[in-house]
Amino acid sequence: MSNTQNKSNLNGDVHIHKNTDSNSIDKKEDDRPEFETNLANTLLHNFGEKIKIDFIKKNRIKVNVQKENIVEIAKFISLNMKFDHAEAVTGIDYPEQNEIEVVYHLGSYEDNLSNQILALSTSAIREDDPTPGSDRTKLPSLRNVFYSVEFHERECFEMLGVYFENHPDNRRLLLPEDWADIPPLRKDFKIKGR
Amino acid sequence: MLKDLVMPQNANVFVSKLGDILVKAIDQPLGYAINWGRIWSLWPVHIETACCSVEFGAASGPRYDVERFGIIEAFGSLRQCDLVVVQGTITRKMAPRLRLVYDQMPDPKYVIAMGACAITGGLYFDSYNVLPGIDGVLPVDVYVPGCPPRPETLIQGCMLLQEKIKCMKAR
Amino acid sequence: MSELPPGIKLEKEDDKIMTLNVGPQHPGSGHMRIIVKIDGDYIVSCDPDPGYVHRGEEKMAEYRNYITNIPHLERPVIHDSCNILYPYCLGVEEILGLEVPERAKYIRVIASELNRCVYTLYWLAIYGIFLGHSTMFMWPTGDRELLIDLLEKLSGARVTHAYFIPGGVRNDMPANFEDVCIRQINYFEKRIKQYDSIFYSNPILKSRTIKTGVLAQQDAISLGATGSVLRASGVDFDVRKKEPYDVYDNLDFQSNTLKSGDSYARSKIPWLDMLESCRIIRNALEKIPKSGSVRVKLKPNPKAGNVETYKRVESGRGSLGMYIISNGKPEPYRVKISVGSFRNLICLPYLLKGEKLGNMPAVYWSLNYWPVEADR
Numbered sequence: 222m223s224n225t226q227n228k229s230n231l232n233g234d235v236h237i238h239k240n241t242d243s244n245s246i247d248k249k250e251d252d253r254p255e256f257e258t259n260l261a262n263t264l265l266h267n268f269g270e271k272i273k274i275d276f277i278k279k280n281r282i283k284v285n286v287q288k289e290n291i292v293e294i295a296k297f298i299s300l301n302m303k304f305d306h307a308e309a310v311t312g313i314d315y316p317e318q319n320e321i322e323v324v325y326h327l328g329s330y331e332d333n334l335s336n337q338i339l340a341l342s343t344s345a346i347r348e349d350d351p352t353p354g355s356d357r358t359k360l361p362s363l364r365n366v367f368y369s370v371e372f373h374e375r376e377c378f379e380m381l382g383v384y385f386e387n388h389p390d391n392r393r394l395l396l397p398e399d400w401a402d403i404p405p406l407r408k409d410f411k412i413k414g415r
Numbered sequence: 416m417l418k419d420l421v422m423p424q425n426a427n428v429f430v431s432k433l434g435d436i437l438v439k440a441i442d443q444p445l446g447y448a449i450n451w452g453r454i455w456s457l458w459p460v461h462i463e464t465a466c467c468s469v470e471f472g473a474a475s476g477p478r479y480d481v482e483r484f485g486i487i488e489a490f491g492s493l494r495q496c497d498l499v500v501v502q503g504t505i506t507r508k509m510a511p512r513l514r515l516v517y518d519q520m521p522d523p524k525y526v527i528a529m530g531a532c533a534i535t536g537g538l539y540f541d542s543y544n545v546l547p548g549i550d551g552v553l554p555v556d557v558y559v560p561g562c563p564p565r566p567e568t569l570i571q572g573c574m575l576l577q578e579k580i581k582c583m584k585a586r
Numbered sequence: 587m588s589e590l591p592p593g594i595k596l597e598k599e600d601d602k603i604m605t606l607n608v609g610p611q612h613p614g615s616g617h618m619r620i621i622v623k624i625d626g627d628y629i630v631s632c633d634p635d636p637g638y639v640h641r642g643e644e645k646m647a648e649y650r651n652y653i654t655n656i657p658h659l660e661r662p663v664i665h666d667s668c669n670i671l672y673p674y675c676l677g678v679e680e681i682l683g684l685e686v687p688e689r690a691k692y693i694r695v696i697a698s699e700l701n702r703c704v705y706t707l708y709w710l711a712i713y714g715i716f717l718g719h720s721t722m723f724m725w726p727t728g729d730r731e732l733l734i735d736l737l738e739k740l741s742g743a744r745v746t747h748a749y750f751i752p753g754g755v756r757n758d759m760p761a762n763f764e765d766v767c768i769r770q771i772n773y774f775e776k777r778i779k780q781y782d783s784i785f786y787s788n789p790i791l792k793s794r795t796i797k798t799g800v801l802a803q804q805d806a807i808s809l810g811a812t813g814s815v816l817r818a819s820g821v822d823f824d825v826r827k828k829e830p831y832d833v834y835d836n837l838d839f840q841s842n843t844l845k846s847g848d849s850y851a852r853s854k855i856p857w858l859d860m861l862e863s864c865r866i867i868r869n870a871l872e873k874i875p876k877s878g879s880v881r882v883k884l885k886p887n888p889k890a891g892n893v894e895t896y897k898r899v900e901s902g903r904g905s906l907g908m909y910i911i912s913n914g915k916p917e918p919y920r921v922k923i924s925v926g927s928f929r930n931l932i933c934l935p936y937l938l939k940g941e942k943l944g945n946m947p948a949v950y951w952s953l954n955y956w957p958v959e960a961d962r
Contacts, residue, residue, distance in 0.1 A: 306810030309924030311909050330807050330821050336829040369810025372932050395637035395961055397508040405543050405645055414541045462611040465639050466664045466958050476727030509638045516611050538658050542642040
């Protein structure tokens, strides 16, 4: 795995946003793996303030973006950074912060990237009294960017009540058809006996 | 007495008495024959409900080979079956379907609850989507405990069911 | 007309198109329902309806601590229980900062490869029965018992081993396990090589599966397929090779790839993997340290800080990831299980479109799909 090859791969065509070069990570810590830092820098160079790097570990990067920018950034990740599929879409409920975080674990089948997982996270507003589909808990769907998230997003919708806009098929997947309770993976849904 | 009965106006009473005598005479051997037929044709419906189906499959394999007893041949349409082996957890989504399958089967029909989940909910006692046992859905004849039960246990459960059918009154 | 049960609705459609519910009570469906629309004998569209075994594992995991989570997390695939616990243990070890002893790592590899074979043989048996090949049900179920015996010696249970724990394995290998293991594996390898002549060279099987449900390489990538489905389409991706965990980087094996991407190739890849597993087990038994501890001591109710981890391994059905978030309590804040079955499910509507109805079982089961795991 050579890094020069990676760079040519990643900086293929960067034309979306080039305004904030000053925001890149200059203070490189020693224990930060080089390849992953380069990947994160590619994102930072192009999107600047729009993304926040949560952590960079060996083979794992997590970036946090606003939900308005997620489609644009996902398109960049898919086209220019060659992350081609989603491994998992996880919804996490944070009642204290009043938000529901949705994490896309993106992987790649390219040879040099196949050990990398890029976690792209965003958050939606959480409603205390949810009515899935018709409240403010909405996110733009990434289904047009990553085809593989289709069933994952459907699962996330029924489990957390996050409605994905522009998703072609926002039906229920795993839960029974007559499920009338709040989405079960919310923290205020208590299971019996606990 | 007998002379009264053979009067034409008492014919219905006579026939019913005769019927009683006949039933008394041949009910036991006939019932035995019917039950004997039933215990060797315990064919289960092909419905898998959860992970116990792995051990159910292993029971039909060469080592345990439950078909040597002539039972548990997991093929055929549900119209030709007379046994439901509930192989594990019943979720809220599966329960109406299980009942639907049971209702479509012809009488007589028997139910074996296989695995801890089918008996009490087992490991999933506090899950939001799992029924605490199938007693509320189906009338269970034999409980086979284990998580999952070994194939031997399943075979033993089937033999217990055979014993039970032997003692039943054939209808 | 009596009331219809939930989920089943009658619809007025064009006379030519018929809606067919396959499952959940159907010899060719498993634990799920596949709603297919057919025009004559050809499938127009297909809508998989999983969730019949959705047991809420992820919710239950939030109420149990890191150790008591083990038994219920292995239940989604009881015949591949070592591999589904593997990423969980790797993740918990990372967030708790545990160092696994060297011997335990090798034992884990051996157990996980044995378990992969156990899973694949069961899968192959059902594949045989779906295609009406009864011998292929009997042979793998019989050979499977050999490996189950080995795992029973190792862990004490037939299928639900609960053998992996954070920080190692539950107990050491019994005495003379290595000799028995080598002997069984040699016999087993000889045995599964015969599958080639009875199953994979069978002209009837070939005519039913070759060029059935072809998944092109580009589609396999964009659909996010994994495991044998992906490798049958010509993408060389094996987590054991690409992101080696435990001691897989010391072991000598290769990942198998086929080009054609049809049902036949998808059924052949797991078989080639089993042969590779035999090699791995033999290799690991050579390299394993002869003595040493197999587990680190754990505090009761161990707590982790505010960390998260995503670990993945190669299971029998492809990449299996566990995303664990901890918030400083003894219980995890969130556990997400990303399973190969659920990821491969999306290929089903894609592959069945335009296929004949009779080919449905051949395509469906070749996706290396275990419904219980997909529903979690």
